[in-house]
Amino acid sequence: AGGITISREDVVKEDDPTNNVPDSVFWKLGLQLHRRDDHPLGILKNEIYKFFEDKFPGKYQKFDDLSPIVSVTSNFDDVLVPPDHVSRRYNDTYYINSDTVLRTHTSAHQAQKLREGCTHFLVTGDVYRRDSIDATHYPVFHQMEGFRVFSPAEWDASGMDGTSFALQDLKETLEGLAKRLFGDVETRWVDTYFPFTNPSIELEIFFQGNWLEVLGCGVTEPAILENNGRAGTVAWAFGLGLERLAMVLFDIPDIRLFWSSDLRFTSQFKAGQLGIKFKPFSKFPPCYKDISFWISDSFTENNLCEVVRGIAGDLAEEVKLIDSFTNKKGMTSNCFRIAYRSMERSLTDDEINNLQARVREEVPGKLQVTLR
Ligand code: PHE
Incomplete structure (x- = not known):
């Protein structure tokens, strides 16, 4: 139900050897599970939107129907992914042709939104990665990107440098979000690497006995701001995986369930209700x-x-x-x-x-x- 349909014939030249998108993935394009208000992914998206709306009324622009078909430039070059980075390989990424991919992350829209003049934005969408098969991996999943630009006036008064100021604000914001979603959980920050942020960190929460990685984020590389009309500013960015969080919040044991149209799955969720725990309706043996x-x-x-x-x-x-x-x-x-x-x-x-x-x-x- 709903969504736009993108047919393979419209975007792929016949027998193009530079295309590696199979039919099974093509027909996921345009389903937009994250735009269904009574689907766990839509419920979660709306809850995160509400968190930002409560904290900064009217500040964040929200985009959730940008096309998942993007240029190699947007997906990789614009966010400074090195030319030889593994994520660019045909083994890891779905290429429509040699210069067009199915976005592998919502960071693909950072540069474009900056050029359009956005300074506070959230981008939600389906992202695509070639990957292995198990209960938590699926070739399509959903991410939300958050981005916030600060002008010098905002950090000058604090006596901090721009990077420290943005980093502190980022941590506060995301710890607040984690508490809103998970209640009073323990959180910790782990250093990591992304080509587009420095420093780069990951947020983990302690949930049911395990440290669970919730999102990646960091202070945006200055070159991204300079290249897209925002020289002299500082920004933070985060990217979170909606399935990852929804599996925990709704007790959903297998990532394939998000795609189920079985009423025994879909009827268990209601718009606006984050706390509902999924009751498995069958456990057929593998x-x-x-x-x-x-x-x-x-x-x-x-x-x-x-x-x-x-x-x-x-x-x-x-x-x-x-x-x-x-x-x-x-x-x-x-x-x-x-x-x-x-x-x-x-x-x-x-x-x-x-x-x-x-x-x-x-x-x-x-x-x-x-x-x-
Ligand atoms: N794009 C990163 C990913 O998909 C997440 C991220 C977004 C990290 C923004 C830092 C800043 O893993």
Whole structure:
């Protein structure tokens, strides 16, 4: 229901070798789960919007329907991702063609919004990454970007330098947000690296016995401000993963559930109600199937996962390397265990055997490996 449809034919030239976006990902484009007020992702988004609205009435501009199809320049160059950075590889990113990608993060919109003159903004959207398959990873997920620019007058009075001032404000703001979402939790800051911020830090919260990474953030690299019409100012930015937080806040055990249209899932959530805990309606047992093959140099787990998802779609719950060895001739064999499970119904043996047979059929040709 809802959303715009972007068809593959409209954006991809036929047989373009620089395109690596499979159909299964294409049809997620435009679904915009984050814009459904009664979907856990929409409920969470609205709650975060409310936090900023309460704290700074009318200050933050909110964008949540910017196209996920962006230029390589916006996604990487504009936020200073080095030309040889791993995240640019075809193995990690979905390319529509050699200069257009499915955004890998909402930071892809920072530069554009700055050029449009925005100084306080929140950008929410679907982001896309080629990745492995398990309960917390899915090729599409949702992020919210926050960005705030300070002018010299704002930090001068404090006696601090601009960077320290912005960093302190960033920490205060995000600790406040974490408390609003999670109640009176313990939080800690961990140093990290992003090309677009310095310093770069991550916020973790102590939740049900574990430290959980909640978001990445930092003080914006001056070059981004200079390149986009804001020389002499200082800014902070953060990017948070909505699924990550929603899984914890709503007790949702598997990331595939966000995409379910099963009423037993969707009917459990109500607009404006963050506290609701999801009650699992079924726990069908997973079925495990192993596949072993001799790999070649070009083999990657992400590529295998793409083949599996292409065939099994959301029935693939996990793909896990369970054994790897290299023989005397230097050939390496990998054994992967695929877990098949539906969130909604029980699968028949026939159905699973059929899926596994198709995986075995497609893997050698698509991945240049030899089945054992
Ligand atoms: N874009 C980063 C990511 O996707 C998150 C981030 C946003 C970090 C803004 C710092 C500042 O992981």
